[in-house]
Each structure stands twice: as structure tokens, then as C-alpha cells.
Amino acid sequence: MNLASVDPKLLFLLNAVFDEVHLARAAARVGLPLPAAASALERCRQLFQDPLLEDGGQAMRLTSAAQALRQPLRLALAAAGHGRPEREAGVAGIAQRVRLLMADYPAQAVAQPLYAELAASAPRLDLEFQPWRSNADAALRLERGEVDLVIGSPAPLHGPIYSREVLQERCVAVMRHDHPAAQQLTLQKWLAYPQLRVSSHDTLNRMLDEQLAAQGLALRIGVSVPNFLMAAPLLQASDLIALMPMHCVPAATAAHPVPLGCLRPPLPVAGLSLHLLRHQRSDDDIAVVHVAQALERVVRRHVAGR
Known part of the structure; x- marks a missing residue:
């Protein structure tokens, strides 16, 4: 037609x-x-x-x-x-909703500074943070046009999707400071304690399971939770151990004032790269491109420095 x-x-x-x-x-x-x-x-x-x-x-x-x-x-x-008036007015004159998808970390770290930056440069833009399920689900929703921007570890991608690394993550074993294994975390000790697993971090979980399986080993998953925000109180009050990207480790809060202990894992765990994903369909979308650029700056400033 x-x-x-x-x-x-x-x-x-x-x-x-x-x-x-x-x-x-x-x-x-x-x-x-x-x-x-x-x-x-x-x-x-x-x-x-x-x-x-x-x-x-x-x-x-x-x-x-x-x-x-x-x-x-x-x-x-x-x-x-x-649409020419919008372009002539620049991004400051565009009224549009931009849909973002990322896990609770780094979303908790970037939401406020991102909104503050956009309030100054593009005050008529609205942000919608959508619920995170997994890296694979995020890639699929981006391909379908259900979201505009994704921050996550790259899952298998199909179609014209741009993927730009914004952060290289180091993985650490996380537990309470006075955990029995905190002084010397050997592989034997690590396997002896139940693990806390964040189910939405599917890329890391798969990598770890595959690496252990190659040695004929497996972790006992004592608790599986859907997001990182649930991890701190469980780790503080138990002998659970979690493998997490460093930037996802919750900081000390008023409710849990003692910071968690972060140790080198007792087996080599490859670092994970965090990518900003955008579909080619948004090439001509001033608002989405502007938010993508702002989001990359905010991630590098407020997450990479942790």
C-alpha cells in the first residue's frame, strides 16, 4: 500500500x-x-x-x-x-514515552540521575521502567518492539539490534562478614554451604552451572529469588552464599548497616559485560537515541565507579 x-x-x-x-x-x-x-x-x-x-x-x-x-x-x-516541528524544536520539545528494561540493579542506581538529567534536557519525555525477567526475555521484547532500550548481558540476538558495552562486571562471592567461610573460601567450603541464586540473572547462572558441571560438581541452591533487592537480608541472616556481579551487591542500609563481605570466587569465573541494546527501528527516533546516550553516561558515572 x-x-x-x-x-x-x-x-x-x-x-x-x-x-x-x-x-x-x-x-x-x-x-x-x-x-x-x-x-x-x-x-x-x-x-x-x-x-x-x-x-x-x-x-x-x-x-x-x-x-x-x-x-x-x-x-x-x-x-x-x-514531524518536522519536533525535529526543529529539538529533543526538548518532544513529548514521548521511552520504555526501559533492566534488572533492579542497575535500575536502582540509574533511575534518579537519569531522570534528573532528562528533566533538564528533555523535560517532556516520560520514562517507563518495565519489569525484568531475564536477559533472553529482554532481547525478545526488544526485537518485538515492546521496549525501546535494554541494559543487560547480551543474550542471543536476532535482527538489526545495536549492542554497546557500557560496563565490565567482576563477579564476587557474597556472604555475611562473619560467615564461617569468610576467612578462607575454598571450593570445598563453597560447595558445602547452600547458595542464594538470583533467578533473573540467567546468563551468570548458566555460565556457573556449566563450569561446575564440567568438573562433575554442582551447587545446592538453598534459596532462589527473582531480584537482587531480596538478597541482602537473606545473606545477612544466614549461611547462604551468592555469586553476584560486583555492581549488584547491595550497599549497607539503615536496615542492614553492616556491609556484606565480597570474596574472590574459589574457581575462575569470567567477567560479565553489561550492554546497552537498541533496535535499528529507533534510528530516526530522536527521543530514544537521546535517552540511550544519557543512559550510557549515567551507567558509566553511577554504576561503573562502584
Whole structure:
């Protein structure tokens, strides 16, 4: 279909729907009442003979036909001169939601400084931090257009995705300071104690299991938790040991004022690289590119220095 022949109002809405993957947010972005936006989306579905949005389980996602339309749609809008006022005004004039995906660490460290930086440079941008499940899930959601930017360890990637290293992580064995194994952590002692595992850090868990299995060994997983925020109280009050990237080790807090002990693991564990991932579909998206650049600066400043 020749997109130049389609009503520009429909194209504006469709572009917002593709960015937001959410009709209500898209309607608010283009200034349409929700019933009118729903009617316009239905017209688009009829024009392109495709539902465009489909149920992705916990959230809607773009169909394959919608994914294929994203770049031609943006090119058509640019060719017609639509969207030029936003570019002339610069990123400071853009009202848009940018969707981010990363584990609770480093999200806890970067959320405040990132918002502060963007409030100064792009005050009309909104940030949406989405729930983290795993590196593999994050890569899949980026490919589907459900998120705009990902911070994580690279999982197998498909399609035109940019991957830029922003941090090299060193892995440490973490336990309470007075843990019986804290003075001399041998492999035998490490295997003798139950482990705390953060299930969402699938890349590290897989690497460790494979390395131990090659020696005919295995860890006993005493507790598996979904995020790093749950780790500190469990480690402080037990004989559990956790293998974590150094930047993910929770700092001392008022609730747990004694910092955790961090020791060299008793077997060589390869460092993990943390990457900023962005899909090629956002090349012409000023807002996403601006947030990506700001996010990289913030990670290097507030996480890499820990």
C-alpha cells in the first residue's frame, strides 16, 4: 500500500501506537479521545488487513506486519514533512514515552540521575521502567518492539539490534562478614554451604552451572529469588552464599548497616559485560537515541565507579 495515500491523522496515530504498543497512551500522545483513537485504529486494521496489535500475555505486542510497517511509516511521515516541528524544536520539545528494561540493579542506581538529567534536557519525555525477567526475555521484547532500550548481558540476538558495552562486571562471592567461610573460601567450603541464586540473572547462572558441571560438581541452591533487592537480608541472616556481579551487591542500609563481605570466587569465573541494546527501528527516533546516550553516561558515572 502507498502510505502517502493514507490520511495523515491515521498515520500519526499509528506511529504513536507502534511506539507505545498501547492504545490509550498513543491516544494521549497525539491528543485524541480514546473512542476516536480506537475507531482510527480499527480503520488502520482494515486498511492493512492485519490486527497490528496482539495479546502478548502480560502486555500487548506488535504483529509481524506492524513491525514491518514501522520504518516505512516513519519514512512516509518524514517525506511528507510531518514531524518536522519536533525535529526543529529539538529533543526538548518532544513529548514521548521511552520504555526501559533492566534488572533492579542497575535500575536502582540509574533511575534518579537519569531522570534528573532528562528533566533538564528533555523535560517532556516520560520514562517507563518495565519489569525484568531475564536477559533472553529482554532481547525478545526488544526485537518485538515492546521496549525501546535494554541494559543487560547480551543474550542471543536476532535482527538489526545495536549492542554497546557500557560496563565490565567482576563477579564476587557474597556472604555475611562473619560467615564461617569468610576467612578462607575454598571450593570445598563453597560447595558445602547452600547458595542464594538470583533467578533473573540467567546468563551468570548458566555460565556457573556449566563450569561446575564440567568438573562433575554442582551447587545446592538453598534459596532462589527473582531480584537482587531480596538478597541482602537473606545473606545477612544466614549461611547462604551468592555469586553476584560486583555492581549488584547491595550497599549497607539503615536496615542492614553492616556491609556484606565480597570474596574472590574459589574457581575462575569470567567477567560479565553489561550492554546497552537498541533496535535499528529507533534510528530516526530522536527521543530514544537521546535517552540511550544519557543512559550510557549515567551507567558509566553511577554504576561503573562502584
